[in-house]
Amino acid sequence: MADLGCWPGSWLEVAGRVVGPRGRVVGIDLRPLDRPIDLPNVFAFEGDLCESADLERLRSELGKRADVVLCDASPKRTGVRVVDRAREAALLEAVEKALDALLSPGGSLLLKLLDAPEALSAERRLRRRFASARVLRLRATRRGSRERYLLARGFRPAEAGPAGESGPGKATTGRDREESP
């Protein structure tokens, strides 16, 4: 499993327990973890997911393409709308581009959808790369927040042929609220 934007490490810790001793979780963040995750199957390093060399390292630390890519990354806000928007768009674009190298065919993606208007077009493009996709609001999201996540399953790598139809999946946990696309 890959965890993009993993600091401070809560998802890493849960993911490490979920994949168990035979699985591996590799995280990347601009910030180093404040404390190491005490699980032998979890590794995190300092890097920028918009940099190809850092993505290359992530891929090599994973050893093979991941079955699941988690991305909770969000750029630090500057308060300058145009800058924040450009950073968010660049981040989503980097994740989109990285998927072919990082995610196994048939794999799953959980991606935080950011506020920039570009998030909507990124979401549309991503939906076409998966057999099913839906947007969720996680139970842990605080009231009033617009935070939403795209949960997509059945990844179709670029070489797998034409973008297919996206349709509803059965991936929601029931504890998280689903939004209409």
Ligand SMILES: C[S@@+](CC[C@H](N)C(=O)[O-])C[C@H]1O[C@@H](n2cnc3c(N)ncnc32)[C@H](O)[C@@H]1O
């Ligand atoms: C909300 S936090 C992630 C929380 C994490 N899911 C957890 O459970 O602890 C968002 C993280 O995205 C990281 N981030 C933002 N842009 C990034 C980039 N270009 N490359 C790597 N990490 C990035 C930030 O440094 C920040 O730590």
